[in-house]
Amino acid sequence: GENVEQHPSTLSVQEGDSAVIKCTYSDSASNYFPWYKQELGKRPQLIIDIRSNVGEKKDQRIAVTLNKTAKHFSLHITETQPEDSAVYFCAASTLAGNAGKSTFGDGTTLTVKP
Amino acid sequence: ETGVTQSPTHLIKTRGQQVTLRCSSQSGHNTVSWYQQALGQGPQFIFQYYREEENGRGNFPPRFSGLQFPNYSSELNVNALELDDSALYLCASSLGFAGGKEETQYFGPGTRLLVL
Numbered sequence: 525g526e527n528v529e530q531h532p533s534t535l536s537v538q539e540g541d542s543a544v545i546k547c548t549y550s551d552s553a554s555n556y557f558p559w560y561k562q563e564l565g566k567r568p569q570l571i572i573d574i575r576s577n578v579g580e581k582k583d584q585r586i587a588v589t590l591n592k593t594a595k596h597f598s599l600h601i602t603e604t605q606p607e608d609s610a611v612y613f614c615a616a617s618t619l620a621g622n623a624g625k626s627t628f629g630d631g632t633t634l635t636v637k638p
Numbered sequence: 639e640t641g642v643t644q645s646p647t648h649l650i651k652t653r654g655q656q657v658t659l660r661c662s663s664q665s666g667h668n669t670v671s672w673y674q675q676a677l678g679q680g681p682q683f684i685f686q687y688y689r690e691e692e693n694g695r696g697n698f699p700p701r702f703s704g705l706q707f708p709n710y711s712s713e714l715n716v717n718a719l720e721l722d723d724s725a726l727y728l729c730a731s732s733l734g735f736a737g738g739k740e741e742t743q744y745f746g747p748g749t750r751l752l753v754l
Contacts, residue, residue, distance in 0.1 A: 560745075566747070567746060569745070570742060570744075615680075
């Protein structure tokens with residue numbers, strides 16, 4: 525089955541700096557890669573996603589890049605703010621009938637210091 | 639916040655007991671997936687239901703079972719509870735095979751289960 529590894533497990537940055545979180549996956553059939561933000565005691569919330577036919581996607585301060593050959597994808601947050609502090613999870617799934625069957629990484633705890 | 643709801647919010651059981659967790663999917667969604675999230679880990683896929691049929695299962699034993707009802711709400715049942723079953727149980731709904739943004743999952747708030 526699919527295996528997703530996420531690094532680093534913790535990340536601390538100063539407000540205004542950039543943060544980068546990296547994930548690798550093992551199943552070359554995976555073609556959908558969402559990123560979730562989970563604040564303490566709350567549900568995971570989708571912040572951005574990318575499909576395998578796209579190499580990069582951006583939404584304001586957040587961007588995701590995908591390298592299918594190397595089987596890795598990354599989350600980039602620019603101009604970080606204290607409210608960006610949370611646990612971030614990457615996930616990989618194979619669409620074509622299995623929309624929700626995602627394999628998650630173990631998460632990165634991001635702390636943005638004011 | 640999403641339109642996905644779960645009940646109960648918290649639950650305490652003892653080893654060997656059985657538990658039923660409930661999930662109401664977002665309006666219009668026909669697919670519900672269940673995940674187990676242990677402390678400090680990412681969610682792990684348990685199984686998915688699409689239009690009342692199981693549509694994929696993760697690496698969980700048969701004592702984890704589920705149901706989906708005609709209104710697409712869902713239940714997760716766990717028999718013979720073990721201490722390691724203590725976790726946050728999340729359900730997520732999506733459009734399934736309807737096309738377009740079918741892959742976007744919307745998570746419920748979760749049920750926190752403690753097994754003593």
